[in-house]
Amino acid sequence: MKVFAADIGGTNIKFGISDEMGNFEEFHETDSESDKGGPFILKKLETIISEYPNIDVICISTAGQVDSEEGYIIYANDNIPNYTGTKIKQKLEERFQVPVMVENDVNAATLGEHYFGAGKKYSNLIFLTYGTGIGGGIVINSGLYKGLNGVAGEFGHMVTHPGGRSCNCGHAGCYERYASTTALVKEAIKVNSEYKNGRILFEKMAHDIELQRVFDNWTEEVAIGISNLIHIFNPAAVIVGGGIMEQNLSVIKVSEKVQDYIMDSFSDVKILKSSLGNKAGLYGAVSLQMK
């Protein structure tokens, strides 16, 4: 079986051709030009797909809240203007006459890690991705838990600091205001204005005690959120993704602190680094046809 898989984000579209087991024979990445809006992105996707005449199924991971039954975008923010309401499944099935499956990108990344990545061995797991914000997904008994509206796993908006920093969700004290990469960099810049991104932080870490303190505080914030989730879900594994978690130091520190916060009966949990990185969503897209 020939699977066309794509992962649509605000910055780029990743796509490729795979067999039904996630063995990619080709992989590409192109600028999504998201400022041109949802209709433009759909047209661009159609043009790309039309270059592959013999595909059997189309699997799409995309930014935005997705109704995966109907395959349309319930809501997308201004990163992709006019994307809300886009009927991806209907449009692509009409045009290409093959089954089309659509899922939200973080849910897809969760499935990617579960079927093909760090979570392969585990039927119960939590996935979190740390970046500008914090997103995530939940796998229970080998299936994605989606909740009433398909938007479960908004871990970034758990309140860890009541009355704390205001958040773009309209509330205050949210986890991502303290534990995202953005939050880490904001604190690091106060130490030294050159500390503008994760890469520089890890270069300078060994020689800057103040920066080590900031990093230590940040891992504490990360660990608090993860510990709460472990107490709720008792997962076999927590998989952490996002550029900052590619550093072993981040995962080791967070793991240590999580162990300090959780009850002994939960301590078998493994904190694991994402193994698919920024391709997790694309792999997750392929998994949509496996059911």
Ligand SMILES: [Zn+2]
């Ligand atoms: Zn929030």
